[in-house]
Amino acid sequence: MSRTVLEAKDINKSFHDPVTIQVLNGINFSVDSGEFISVIGKSGCGKSTLLYILSTMDTDYSGELIIDGQTMRGKKEAELARVRNEKIGFVFQFHYLLNEFSVLHNVMLPGLKLGKHPQQEVEHRAMERLKILGIDDQALKSANQLSGGQKQRVAIARALINDPLIIMGDEPTGNLDKKNSEIVFDIFKELAEVYHQTLLIVTHDQGFAENTHRIIEMEDGRIVS
Amino acid sequence: MNQRLILSIARSLLLARWRQTLVAAIGVTFSIAMFITLLGFMNGLNDMLDNLVLNRTPHIRLFKEIKPNPEQPVNLSGAFSNGYNFIQSVKSSGGRLDIYNSGAVMQAIRADERVLGLAPRVVAPVLYNAGVVDINGIVNGIDVVVETTLFSFNDYIVAGKAIDLKNVPNSILLGKGVADKLQAEIGETVFVTTSRGEQVPLKVVGYFQTGFMDFDKIQSYTSVETAQKLMGKSANYITDIQIKLKDLNQAPAVAKEYAHIFQTDAEDIKAVNAQFETGSFIRSLLSYVVGITLLIVAGFGIYNILNMMIYEKMDSIAILKATGFSGADVRRIFLSIAVSIGFFGGIVGLAIGLVLSLLIDQIPFNTSALPTITTYPVNYDLVYYIIGITFSIITTFFAGYFPARKASKIDPVVIIRGK
Numbered sequence: 202m203s204r205t206v207l208e209a210k211d212i213n214k215s216f217h218d219p220v221t222i223q224v225l226n227g228i229n230f231s232v233d234s235g236e237f238i239s240v241i242g243k244s245g246c247g248k249s250t251l252l253y254i255l256s257t258m259d260t261d262y263s264g265e266l267i268i269d270g271q272t273m274r275g276k277k278e279a280e281l282a283r284v285r286n287e288k289i290g291f292v293f294q295f296h297y298l299l300n301e302f303s304v305l306h307n308v309m310l311p312g313l314k315l316g317k318h319p320q321q322e323v324e325h326r327a328m329e330r331l332k333i334l335g336i337d338d339q340a341l342k343s344a345n346q347l348s349g350g351q352k353q354r355v356a357i358a359r360a361l362i363n364d365p366l367i368i369m370g371d372e373p374t375g376n377l378d379k380k381n382s383e384i385v386f387d388i389f390k391e392l393a394e395v396y397h398q399t400l401l402i403v404t405h406d407q408g409f410a411e412n413t414h415r416i417i418e419m420e421d422g423r424i425v426s
Numbered sequence: 427m428n429q430r431l432i433l434s435i436a437r438s439l440l441l442a443r444w445r446q447t448l449v450a451a452i453g454v455t456f457s458i459a460m461f462i463t464l465l466g467f468m469n470g471l472n473d474m475l476d477n478l479v480l481n482r483t484p485h486i487r488l489f490k491e492i493k494p495n496p497e498q499p500v501n502l503s504g505a506f507s508n509g510y511n512f513i514q515s516v517k518s519s520g521g522r523l524d525i526y527n528s529g530a531v532m533q534a535i536r537a538d539e540r541v542l543g544l545a546p547r548v549v550a551p552v553l554y555n556a557g558v559v560d561i562n563g564i565v566n567g568i569d570v571v572v573e574t575t576l577f578s579f580n581d582y583i584v585a586g587k588a589i590d591l592k593n594v595p596n597s598i599l600l601g602k603g604v605a606d607k608l609q610a611e612i613g614e615t616v617f618v619t620t621s622r623g624e625q626v627p628l629k630v631v632g633y634f635q636t637g638f639m640d641f642d643k644i645q646s647y648t649s650v651e652t653a654q655k656l657m658g659k660s661a662n663y664i665t666d667i668q669i670k671l672k673d674l675n676q677a678p679a680v681a682k683e684y685a686h687i688f689q690t691d692a693e694d695i696k697a698v699n700a701q702f703e704t705g706s707f708i709r710s711l712l713s714y715v716v717g718i719t720l721l722i723v724a725g726f727g728i729y730n731i732l733n734m735m736i737y738e739k740m741d742s743i744a745i746l747k748a749t750g751f752s753g754a755d756v757r758r759i760f761l762s763i764a765v766s767i768g769f770f771g772g773i774v775g776l777a778i779g780l781v782l783s784l785l786i787d788q789i790p791f792n793t794s795a796l797p798t799i800t801t802y803p804v805n806y807d808l809v810y811y812i813i814g815i816t817f818s819i820i821t822t823f824f825a826g827y828f829p830a831r832k833a834s835k836i837d838p839v840v841i842i843r844g845k
Binding site: 256295297310315363 | 428431435438439441442741742744745746747748749750751752753754755837838839842843
């Protein structure tokens, strides 16, 4: 029983500086719950741009974006922040952990922001997720004491804390060596298959993409397959 | 929940850069400490100078002035009432210097509930005899007990006891300047020549010093009765009535009223001492200006540090926004940082300001003008502390506002894609 969690309808985007270039041209697709999708394409084909539009962080586009049945058009900045907090988990190429906080606290932050559970509960959930990713023993370390692969796993745990509808990744393995890339991929695979987590991952790693359920290939601002 | 989370993030960011935080806080602390010290000290001096004048000055003084009679006979005559009469060379009439019906006047004033008290005075011009030389002077006949309670008369006595004026008959309390000229020791007798030409011996019971050299060189005090004797007048001869009101600000109105009712001249403290109020005001203003300037400088320090922090924390801001913190949340985080620097820096500043004030209060300060003051005066009014902390919070708020707004407008896409 799958339902549509995200739908893009005729999304167009242009950059105007210095000359107008259309980067996205009539993007139409939808993501069903439980899907593990990779978006591939050459550098500059607009796949990252698309991801940031889908993530609600970039609002400068035309067309319609529907997340969990709600259109994102005309929503205020604070409302979009709420949507990101509640429904979307992010994993970027760079881990973006806050060095001021412990690993555990980094994972907890979006959960605390959501405020759905009391602090103890959020802490417990954070530990659970760290355990799934096999880094619960690092929980109390400061974020900058971890290795690159570990950091990326913490970032994934952070993305999972609020049980998001969808996890978006922008080249999540782009900065990692082969071994760590594989670990991260296995984690994604496990999330998709064991926990039925919806994933939308932008990558240019062909090997990575081939192992996902569905590949969206982009070229010059269009979806080609 | 949200607020607590924001505060905890602000705290972590602050503590992660505790050296910067400390520098910013020290700026605030220093300026608040200086602000408190400066205002306490300035206002302490202000109060002292004001009291120097205000304590001794009656709120209202009733007296008779020698002046031309405003109602000249030609104006009173019906025959000349049709035109405007120009009268030249009008001379003062030989009026009386004492207040008419003084006993009844004093009784009426005492009954007025706006009045705190009154002190009668007899002003007697005399010559002090110092060997062959006569020195111009004025002897004031006063009621020592009333003067002490109403006008802090005791504060100006540098030798002897004021109460002896009442206890010792035919006694005199000399101004320090007069005493120096006459070389008169306490217990000795000095001679004064009254305006009627009589020489009267008076026993010196003490010296006073007001701080006004001209005053101390001329004036002396004696009892009302002795002064009346010097003038050769009866017991109801009173030249001045000095009135202290419960509320100083009523002085001009009450003075006008009394002048009308009692047909005397009346001076109020506001008219006489207008320049003192101006002086106090300017001094306060100066200290506020200096204090606030210091705070603004500290504010720029905070502004810089927050700006730097924002550049350093671009990534953190971007990820906070990506994971669901809104622009308003980010703004609140940075405002909390700024205001907590202001608050804690300010609190420590208040404490240091208090300590500095206490130190200043211990520094010896001896001046011939103020015999009863031995250390620098400091005002510990709570109001300055409240103003200090309020200003430190307001300044840091504004110093933090613009960097915080900038942080709130950071576009996470630009930061994250820029990597």
